[in-house]
Amino acid sequence: MLDYPSAAVRAPLSAYEAERATLVEKAEPAPLVELAGIRKSYGSVEAVHPLDLTIRKGEFVAILGPSGCGKTTLLRMIGGFAQPSAGTIRIGGLDVTALPPERRPTNLVFQGYGLFPHMTVAQNIGYGLAIRKTPRAEKQRRVEEAMALVRLEGFGDRPIAKLSGGQAQRVALARALVMRPDVLLLDEPLGALDLKLRRAMQEELRRIHRETGGTFVFVTHDQAEAMDLATRICVMARGRVVQDGDPETIYSSPATMFVSTFIGEANLFAGQRCGGVVTLGAGPTIPDPGEDGPVVCVVRPERLWIDAGVEALSECAFRLAGVLESAVFLGPFVNYTVRLDGGESVTVSSREIGLRTRLNAGDRVAVGWSISDHRVLPHEAP
Ligand SMILES: Nc1ncnc2c1ncn2[C@@H]1O[C@H](COP(=O)(O)OP(=O)(O)O)[C@@H](O)[C@H]1O
Numbered sequence: 001m002l003d004y005p006s007a008a009v010r011a012p013l014s015a016y017e018a019e020r021a022t023l024v025e026k027a028e029p030a031p032l033v034e035l036a037g038i039r040k041s042y043g044s045v046e047a048v049h050p051l052d053l054t055i056r057k058g059e060f061v062a063i064l065g066p067s068g069c070g071k072t073t074l075l076r077m078i079g080g081f082a083q084p085s086a087g088t089i090r091i092g093g094l095d096v097t098a099l100p101p102e103r104r105p106t107n108l109v110f111q112g113y114g115l116f117p118h119m120t121v122a123q124n125i126g127y128g129l130a131i132r133k134t135p136r137a138e139k140q141r142r143v144e145e146a147m148a149l150v151r152l153e154g155f156g157d158r159p160i161a162k163l164s165g166g167q168a169q170r171v172a173l174a175r176a177l178v179m180r181p182d183v184l185l186l187d188e189p190l191g192a193l194d195l196k197l198r199r200a201m202q203e204e205l206r207r208i209h210r211e212t213g214g215t216f217v218f219v220t221h222d223q224a225e226a227m228d229l230a231t232r233i234c235v236m237a238r239g240r241v242v243q244d245g246d247p248e249t250i251y252s253s254p255a256t257m258f259v260s261t262f263i264g265e266a267n268l269f270a271g272q273r274c275g276g277v278v279t280l281g282a283g284p285t286i287p288d289p290g291e292d293g294p295v296v297c298v299v300r301p302e303r304l305w306i307d308a309g310v311e312a313l314s315e316c317a318f319r320l321a322g323v324l325e326s327a328v329f330l331g332p333f334v335n336y337t338v339r340l341d342g343g344e345s346v347t348v349s350s351r352e353i354g355l356r357t358r359l360n361a362g363d364r365v366a367v368g369w370s371i372s373d374h375r376v377l378p379h380e381a382p
């Protein structure tokens, strides 16, 4: 009885701590893949500059960037198919840097699938299990499970040569999933499919990610696909990760000029920053602290307003005059192209369909935006 008061004081505290621990756990599961100082060079080509990257359990991460920026190299290093020139890779807390692919808890779906053409669907899917000498009955059960997961029930005896592109893609996926990897690595998995199949397979990948609760890292050069699928996007350019975040943040707050144009449509207004004030070549000045030098002011087309003249846009902090070149009706919105008096071309996406009846090609118009709708970023050479 004597220590009752102190126990009473302790009890709520530990309950609080326990709850906090689960909250933290929910918000941030333990790191699953940890890359530290990972770098890869081929002779004088720096394919991947030293980078740190942490991937958590359950994430669906897109490695997004233009061709040649180092995406495949990064993915192959995680899977053990390329040896880093420097740095360490830990998976589930274990240093796997020196381990070959088959001893890592990862599986890679190759660009172009890499299926064995002389084997059947079931033989392809069961190949990894056969190598690991998995008992026959278990192998058969798991192959069937994997075929069901990718909706290929009944295709077990089909030769690979008799499959459509979409079916071959599913076999490649099943062959990786059957190994139940902690991390599934996918290199441009939908790259070879036509648009309609691509959309269908995107939906499938989302479902498989949900049903398996797995951790997926997939490489793509298609920004729409990355936005559509991933819970997190790592944007790469020239061997570096230039932005890492959720799709909404990357779209609304691009970290660099490159990211702003690579992901979504962007209007770039060139300017100069001097003493904390940005002067756009096209006219307006914007108070914006930062280093002196050339900058761009980035405004998304759907954030721009358009009307018959600057007076009509009195609510916009920044306004520029020009000539309307075209108005294209796209159903839910209209795309206006305006040639500014300064010579730059801008695109405005407007949902105000009625405007189109008032504005005609050749008319003098004005575009404008509010201060919360732009981002000033350092100018980058192309
Ligand atoms: N095995 C290799 N030997 C020499 N250079 C390579 C090799 N693999 C990739 N590279 C070079 O490394 C850079 C990154 O390539 P990669 O990772 O395939 O890019 P991505 O997958 O983004 O298109 C490119 O310049 C490419 O030419």
Ligand SMILES: [Mg+2]
Residues within 6 Å of the ligand: 071, 072, 073
């Ligand atoms: Mg590649």
